[in-house]
Every structure is written in C-alpha cells, then in structure tokens.
Amino acid sequence: MMDFDPKNEFDLTGKVAIVTGAGGRGNSIGRAYAVALANAGASIVVADLSAEGAQKVADEIIAAGGKALAVPVDITDTAAVAAMAEKAKAEFGGIDILVNNAALMVEIVDKPLIQTDRARFDKGMSVNVWGALNCAQVVAPYLAERGGGAIVNQVSAGAYPAQTFYGVTKIALHGVTTALATELGKQNIRVNAIGPGMTKSDAGLSLTPDDSPLVQAISARAPIQLRDTPDALCGALMLLVSGAGRWITGQVLNVDGGWVMRG
Numbered sequence: 529m530m531d532f533d534p535k536n537e538f539d540l541t542g543k544v545a546i547v548t549g550a551g552g553r554g555n556s557i558g559r560a561y562a563v564a565l566a567n568a569g570a571s572i573v574v575a576d577l578s579a580e581g582a583q584k585v586a587d588e589i590i591a592a593g594g595k596a597l598a599v600p601v602d603i604t605d606t607a608a609v610a611a612m613a614e615k616a617k618a619e620f621g622g623i624d625i626l627v628n629n630a631a632l633m634v635e636i637v638d639k640p641l642i643q644t645d646r647a648r649f650d651k652g653m654s655v656n657v658w659g660a661l662n663c664a665q666v667v668a669p670y671l672a673e674r675g676g677g678a679i680v681n682q683v684s685a686g687a688y689p690a691q692t693f694y695g696v697t698k699i700a701l702h703g704v705t706t707a708l709a710t711e712l713g714k715q716n717i718r719v720n721a722i723g724p725g726m727t728k729s730d731a732g733l734s735l736t737p738d739d740s741p742l743v744q745a746i747s748a749r750a751p752i753q754l755r756d757t758p759d760a761l762c763g764a765l766m767l768l769v770s771g772a773g774r775w776i777t778g779q780v781l782n783v784d785g786g787w788v789m790r791g
Contacts, residue, residue: 537772541569544620545769546612548603548663549630549682550574551581554730557682558629559585560758561765565627566594568766571620575601575612576630595620603630603659609666616670623670624677625769628660628701631682633694634731641693649693656697661704664719668712676716678769681705685725685784698723702780709778718777720768725750725784728757751786 545565550558551574558576566572566589574589576582579600586598597619601612616623636644636652644652660681671677683705687698702721709719726743737743738755747754764781767773782788 532772534772538766538770539569540565540625540770543570543624543769544573544616544622545570545625545627546573546575546616546623546663546667547627547629548575548601548659549577550585551576551578551583551598553581555758556729556731557724557727557758557761558627559588560762561627561629562596563589563592564759564762564765565625565769566592566596568770570625571595572597573612573616573620573623574598575603577602603628603663604654606662606666609663613666613670622674623667624674626663626667626671626677626679627765627769628663628679628681630659631656631697636697637692637694639693641696644693652693652697653700656694657700657704660701661708664704664708668715668717671717672715676718678773679708679712679717679719680765680768681719681721683721683723683780685723685782685788687723688782688788688790705780706778713777718768718773720773720776720778721780722761722764722768723780723782723784723788724761725782725787726755727761728755746787749787750784754785754787756785 547562550562562572574582574586582598586596589596599612601608632655684698686695690696690699705721764783
C-alpha cells in the first residue's frame with residue numbers, strides 16, 4: 529500500500545506542457561494555466577495565435593525562474609501544430625501535457641444560433657472543436673512516447689445546456705473529450721475537460737460585466753459566488769494533469785461556484 533504524498537503527486541518537475549491560447553487577452557485563463565504549470569515545475573510551451581502575446585507570457589515565466597518557449601500557432605493548421613510539437617520536443621525533450629485552451633468566444637456569441645450562417649458556423653467549429661482535436665491528434669504520439677500523459681480540453685458551463693452557438697461548440701468538445709478518453713486510454717493517455725463558469729478574465733468581463741442582467745439572474749441560483757478569477761481554475765487543472773489524477777479520465781470538472789450540477 530502506498531500513502532498519498534501531495535508534495536510528490538502534484539509535482540510536475542521534468543514534465544513538458546503545451547498550453548494553447550496562453551497569450552490570451554491580458555488577464556486570461558490560458559496565462560493562468562501556463563503560470564500554474566510552470567510554478568509546479570513543468571516546462572511550458574506558450575502557444576497562441578498572437579506571437580506577441582505568447583512571448584509576453586513566456587518572458588513572465590522565465591523571469592520568475594521557470595522554463596518556457598513561445599510558439600505562435602494556428603491550431604486549425606495541422607502543419608503549424610506539428611511544427612509546434614517538434615519545437616517542444618527539440619527544446620524540452622518531449623511532451624507530457626496538452627491543454628487545449630484556445631477558442632473563440634466573444635467573436636461567436638453576438639448573434640443567436642438561429643442567425644448563424646454557414647461561414648460563421650464553420651469558423652466556430654473549426655477553432656473550438658477541430659482545433660482541439662487537431663492538437664490532440666498531433667500531440668498524442670508524443671505523449672505515448674513518454675509512456676502516457678494528459679490532455680485537458682476547455683469546455684464551458686455555458687454548454688450545460690447549450691443556449692448559444694458557443695455552447696454548441698463546447699458541448700461538441702465534451703463529446704471529443706469522452707471519445708478520445710476511450711480511444712487513448714490503452715496508451716495511458718488521460719483525456720478530461722474543465723468547464724469554467726463566469727470567470728473574471730478580461731474576455732469574460734467584456735462579454736458579461738458584473739452588472740449585466742444575465743450575471744444577476746445566474747447569481748441568484750449559484751450556491752457560492754458566481755464569479756472568480758482565472759487562477760481559481762488552476763486547482764482543477766493540476767489535479768487532471770498530475771499524478772494525483774491518475775485514475776481520472778473522460779470527465780468534465782465544472783469549476784463554476786455550483787452553477788452547473790450534474791449527477
């Protein structure tokens with residue numbers, strides 16, 4: 529029998545993590561994820577469509593004593609994702625963790641689903657669903673080379689139930705999560721997802737300010753505070769990518785103050 533040692537189980541020293549969308553918009557979830565993983569000892573590939581944003585977060589991690597590499601990438605482009613994976617291996621020796629955080633949100637919630645045309649639909653699904661699957665397809669063999677690893681997808685409380693096109697893309701990503709968990713389990717690759725609630729990221733606050741009617745309505749039924757800062761999601765991430773979560777796969781962990789409760 530082995531005793532649980534939290535200091536060792538949550539230690540990511542020697543691990544290599546890719547976090548997409550980690551440049552983000554200022555106070556972003558992706559940045560919080562990248563910094564948290566670095567603080568736990570992992571070397572971080574800060575991936576973002578914005579080269580400037582990625583470099584800013586990588587520089588922040590390095591200045592704090594961590595290891596990071598900024599890689600500009602379009603997650604819908606398989607060749608670009610493959611190049612990112614090769615850079616990660618060349619720089620750090622391999623890949624152990626993939627966090628599929630990059631997504632469109634603000635850009636695809638300004639119209640009702642009933643008004644969503646084909647071009648808009650294709651763009652949202654391409655980034656939010658195919659982008660995550662594309663990264664998983666490319667990175668999974670690298671995880672297998674290291675004896676296994678963890679993939680964490682970013683879904684949303686707004687998917688349960690889906691009431692916007694954004695929610696539709698995220699419930700689709702939930703399906704990708706369970707399917708990949710089934711397919712990759714024999715390679716010791718765990719696939720889970722985090723479902724953030726109304727996070728106080730710059731993007732989240734721009735979409736749903738604290739005084740909006742939607743926030744007020746949902747706050748009335750949240751058991752604890754409805755909103756929290758991006759770092760409130762990092763405990764869930766650490767569980768899902770570390771040895772502490774070795775028996776967890778195919779799950780969505782909602783981190784939202786109790787907004788979504790599922791049996």
